[in-house]
Amino acid sequence: MNKEIAVAFNEVCKKYDIQRKELIPHMDMFYGTAADLVSLKDERGKILDLGAGTGLLTKYVFNKYPKAQYTLVDIADEMLDIARERYKECDNIIFKTVDYRNQLCGDNYDAIISALSIHHLDTDEKEKLYSNIFNALKTGGIFINADQVKGEDTESEEIVKSYQLSHIEKCNLSREDKDRTYERIKLDKMDTMSAQMNMLRKAGFTSVDIYYKYYNYIVFRAKK
Numbered sequence: 001m002n003k004e005i006a007v008a009f010n011e012v013c014k015k016y017d018i019q020r021k022e023l024i025p026h027m028d029m030f031y032g033t034a035a036d037l038v039s040l041k042d043e044r045g046k047i048l049d050l051g052a053g054t055g056l057l058t059k060y061v062f063n064k065y066p067k068a069q070y071t072l073v074d075i076a077d078e079m080l081d082i083a084r085e086r087y088k089e090c091d092n093i094i095f096k097t098v099d100y101r102n103q104l105c106g107d108n109y110d111a112i113i114s115a116l117s118i119h120h121l122d123t124d125e126k127e128k129l130y131s132n133i134f135n136a137l138k139t140g141g142i143f144i145n146a147d148q149v150k151g152e153d154t155e156s157e158e159i160v161k162s163y164q165l166s167h168i169e170k171c172n173l174s175r176e177d178k179d180r181t182y183e184r185i186k187l188d189k190m191d192t193m194s195a196q197m198n199m200l201r202k203a204g205f206t207s208v209d210i211y212y213k214y215y216n217y218i219v220f221r222a223k224k
Helices: 002-013 016-023 026-035 057-060 077-086 124-136 154-170 175-185 192-205
Strands: 045-049 069-074 093-097 111-114 137-148 206-214 217-223
Touching: 016 175, 026 057, 026 137, 026 206, 026 217, 045 057, 057 069, 057 111, 069 077, 077 093, 124 137, 124 192, 154 175, 154 206, 175 206, 192 206, 192 217
Parallel strands: 045 069, 045 111, 069 093, 111 137
Antiparallel strands: 137 217, 206 217
16 A cells, blocks of 8 residues: 555645645645644754655744754655755755655654644554654654544544535646546545544553644644
């Protein structure tokens, strides 16, 4: 599955940021909330971005903490190439093409962030990842995830799926790009937020809470 994800997102890398504005409702609030939740005691603290793609979430956080030390990780190397170009003038950002299910590229992070990536992992992989994230953070470090989740029950799942379909069909993407979006959606393995909050607490996190929710788009924060 990791190869399928890499191929799917490498194919769309040059259009990715433009398409995000069409596909994500209230995109600035979604990403902006995640960035607002990042809080560093040291403005040069260490931040790890998992599934960083083109560096879009890092862009929001970078505006707040331009002196922090960033590590951007993704399995799709062509997506990271866009990020490399975006931050080519920055010497405080490094890029690693790895599968973060297997390695997190270091530890002792002040913050670990992610956007629209972890929902591609199955339940067991999420649970393992959350434990790895906990271990990679400093005491007092925070984990922030802006992602999509499954509805809490059958009815709510039907509502969010219906909204997502309607939103995609109404957006300004071409028919070809919409159809490719549907193909990428087939790679999703979403879990409910309640299940993931339980995983986070099991991993050892405290102060686990939701700070943004719009249909199945959600931003949550957990503290070590």
